[in-house]
Amino acid sequence: MDSQEQPIKGAQSVYRVLNILEAVIQRGDQMISPKELSSALDIPLATVHRLLAVLRQRNFVACDPVTKKYHIGEGCLINPKQNLGGYIRSRFTPLAERLSRRFGYPTILYARRGYDAVCVQRVDGWNPIQIYLNKVGDRRPLGMGSATLSILAALPEEEAEAILARNEEEIRWVLQTDFTALRRFLEQARRQGYAASSDMLLKGTIGVSHALRMGDEVIGSIAVDAMRSEQWERDEAFIVRELKESLLF
Structure with a gap:
């Protein structure tokens, strides 16, 4: 030796x-x-x-x-080759799997990249209806759907408004509701600490999401998507509580 x-x-x-x-x-x-x-x-x-x-x-x-x-953990910087998406998958996939296993809905992880969010992980559940608004690798501008509203809501308001103004034209092309509703969902997210929205990208869909952080930096989000149903009405409060309790920093 x-x-x-x-x-x-x-x-x-x-x-x-x-x-x-x-x-x-x-x-x-x-x-x-x-x-x-x-x-x-x-x-x-x-x-x-x-x-x-x-x-x-x-x-x-x-x-x-x-x-x-x-x-x-979020302080583990020993693996410098691991990019942000890799960190989010390693750190938050266990939570996504637990939510999907418990409630049956698809749970998706996003990484923030500038003015956008990129899907880095998707965990499908056992519910017979699974919403496919994103697959791994897809990008969406911040402000498009609950998954990105939670990121905007966690940012300083001035920065969030600048991003939203920059992305507004692209968002309007796919938005199924009006921009006033989007702003209402954003204001609610700022007050509640998590985002909830409905019918933004596909009629009949609903979702909640929570921002992900590394220290004080907002790095992405975790989102749960579903079709509107009585089951969702029963589950939503429990999903939100699980997100909040699991993401206390």
């Missing part, structure tokens, strides 16, 4: 922390439990819990409140 590969004496805890962090990063979109880490890395479970607590305190990892499994 090369001398550079020899473990450095007295640094066992450092090696363990780095091995845990590497294992979480390698999981990408999938989460991992402390027990799985303990087994894979041959580290006592109590030690794994203690080291994860340190990593979580520094935001290098985050813990899903339902499954108690871990995924990449």
Whole structure:
């Protein structure tokens, strides 16, 4: 073995922390439990819990409140090759999968790119009617649909208004309602902390979304789309609560 590969004496805890962090990063979109880490890395479970607590305190990892499994945290900057879309998929796909699995509706992740948002992940649910307004790779200007209204609502108002003015002509080409309704949905989103809209891109559709952040920066959104129905009326409040509780920063 090369001398550079020899473990450095007295640094066992450092090696363990780095091995845990590497294992979480390698999981990408999938989460991992402390027990799985303990087994894979041959580290006592109590030690794994203690080291994860340190990593979580520094935001290098985050813990899903339902499954108690871990995924990449917003402070994890060790993987410089990971672009914003990759970060959003790694960080928020577990939430999208949980929402889709629980409520049955398609749940979509978007990354903000300047004046636009790009679909970076889509998780379909079990509901027999799935709304296909976007597929992975599609872009839409900010202001087009609830998925982007949540991003605008989270931005400083002056910046949001400038973006909306810039995108207005393109939005009007596809908007199924009038621009007054769009502005009403935007004002509601600013007050509520999440966006909800209906009939904007397709008659009979409805959706909610919440902005995604990295620290103080608004980086994208997570959206749930559906056809208007009695089931949706029952589910919407629970979906909103799950989004808010899961995205507390």
